[in-house]
Amino acid sequence: MKPLRLARLILLLGLALLLTACHRDGKLPWRLTDISGHMPDLAFQLTDDHGKPVTGEDYRGKVVLLYFGYTHCPDVCPLTLAHLHAVLQRVGAKADDARILFVSVDPARDTPAIMHAYVNAFDKRAVGLTGTPRELEALSKRYRSAFTREPSQANGQYEVSHSSAIYLFDRQGHARLLATPAASQDDLVHDLYLLLETGT
Incomplete structure (x- = not known):
């Protein structure tokens, strides 16, 4: 052999x-923080990066990594998406049953087309989600996340301060794990593989 x-x-x-x-x-x-029973199931009504209405039910059967961010983010968002892409690459073929859901906290600038180009630059299994300010605020509160638009600069540009947790949901849409962008690749690979392997 x-x-x-x-x-x-x-x-x-x-x-x-x-x-x-x-x-x-x-x-x-x-290895990550176990939040089973402490966070609600994956549930939302938003618009994906193809302009199509989607709900949490559309991702049943997939292991979901949910992250709140925005395309103009100067540092943590691109680093986190690159980090998650590397994790999925290490998991291998099983990662085809995982989806990164990148939820915009900047709906004024993050159109579906912009979201599509942005997330696909990192990973083909990533989906950009946007919606109305009310829809996004409700989803953020559902998972005890938060975001705040900072004052505009002289050139009209602005940043959005936001929480940076990564929420992992099992195939049934149950919240299972919480990670920060600082979580090691080894720990994310380990736990994501277990979620994909066990199906629970």
């Missing part, structure tokens, strides 16, 4: 043993 194939087999057997042990006591070895 080739060394690479043997290494993969050992890795899969190790993961199977780990999952078996975890299911015996009913707990999974999460």
Whole structure:
């Protein structure tokens, strides 16, 4: 047997043993913050980056990574999306069952077309979501997030201060985990793989 194939087999057997042990006591070895039962299910009515109305139900069957941000963000948003892209790349083919939902906190500038170009520059499994100010504020409050538009600069540009948590939902739309952009790739890969593998 080739060394690479043997290494993969050992890795899969190790993961199977780990999952078996975890299911015996009913707990999974999460590395991120477990928010099961402390946050509401994934639910919203917004517009995706193709201009199509969508709801949380449209993403049932996928593991969702929800993040609030905006396309003019100078630092944390592009860094976070690049970080999540790297995580999905490391997860491999299973990541096709995951979706990054990038929810705009700047609906005045983030049209569906702008959102589409922005998120696709990072990952093809990312979806840009926008809506009315009221819809976005309601979704932000639902997950105890927050955002505030800063005063405009002399050139008319402005920034939006916003929370930077990443919310992970299982295939049934239940809130399961919370991460910050500072969470290591290793921890995100570990927990995302478990969510994708177990389906719960």
